[in-house]
Amino acid sequence: MAIHGQLRGVERELIRDLKEATISVSQLAKKYGVSRQTIYGFIGRKGVKRPAREHTKQCSICQGLIRIARKQHSDFLASHTIREELGVGKAAFFYHIRILRSKRLVSQKFGKLYSRRAERAYQIYFKKRIPVRTIGKLVGLKNFWSIIRKHKDLGWNVPAPLFTYNSKDRRRSAAKRIRRKKQG
Numbered sequence: 205m206a207i208h209g210q211l212r213g214v215e216r217e218l219i220r221d222l223k224e225a226t227i228s229v230s231q232l233a234k235k236y237g238v239s240r241q242t243i244y245g246f247i248g249r250k251g252v253k254r255p256a257r258e259h260t261k262q263c264s265i266c267q268g269l270i271r272i273a274r275k276q277h278s279d280f281l282a283s284h285t286i287r288e289e290l291g292v293g294k295a296a297f298f299y300h301i302r303i304l305r306s307k308r309l310v311s312q313k314f315g316k317l318y319s320r321r322a323e324r325a326y327q328i329y330f331k332k333r334i335p336v337r338t339i340g341k342l343v344g345l346k347n348f349w350s351i352i353r354k355h356k357d358l359g360w361n362v363p364a365p366l367f368t369y370n371s372k373d374r375r376r377s378a379a380k381r382i383r384r385k386k387q388g
């Protein structure tokens with residue numbers, strides 16, 4: 205009776221979790237604040253069929269990819285950088301990442317950035333309060349703005365820039381432009 209009581213009210217949620225192969229019994233025990241034995245008992249009583257342990261759980265490449273994907277702004281890492289960190293070739297990278305995307309274990313955008321320059325630009329964009337145009341110049345991208353716009357259009361979750369023009373900045377940069385023009 206006590207064991208029953210522990211899981212009362214969360215049965216439906218627990219069944220859903222159990223059908224999800226990515227969550228282990230240990231993790232579930234922790235999540236619901238019960239012992240693993242209690243979870244196993246529940247599985248037996250309810251006759252829940254757990255999916256077979258999947259490739260992604262056992263595969264070190266997939267696990268490595270998941271680990272990297274959990275980092276902040278990981279969608280903006282260049283595929284080259286990710287491959288380098290894991291020491292995998294292109295073919296292997298695409299094979300495993302496709303599995304992970306189809307199972308929604310990583311974001312659909314993860315690993316889809318190919319330009320290392322864009323990656324460098326985004327790294328600055330996330331950390332520094334400087335204008336997008338300046339960031340572009342720093343990394344040698346003329347069109348960083350249009351890259352951002354394109355990514356947004358394609359559904360990338362690009363945060364707003366840290367740098368925002370206020371009217372004073374605007375006047376100043378306009379004045380600078382005029383000065384530059386006059387100089388030649």
Ligand SMILES: [Zn+2]
Pocket residue numbers: 259260263264265266267300303
């Ligand atoms: Zn794999």
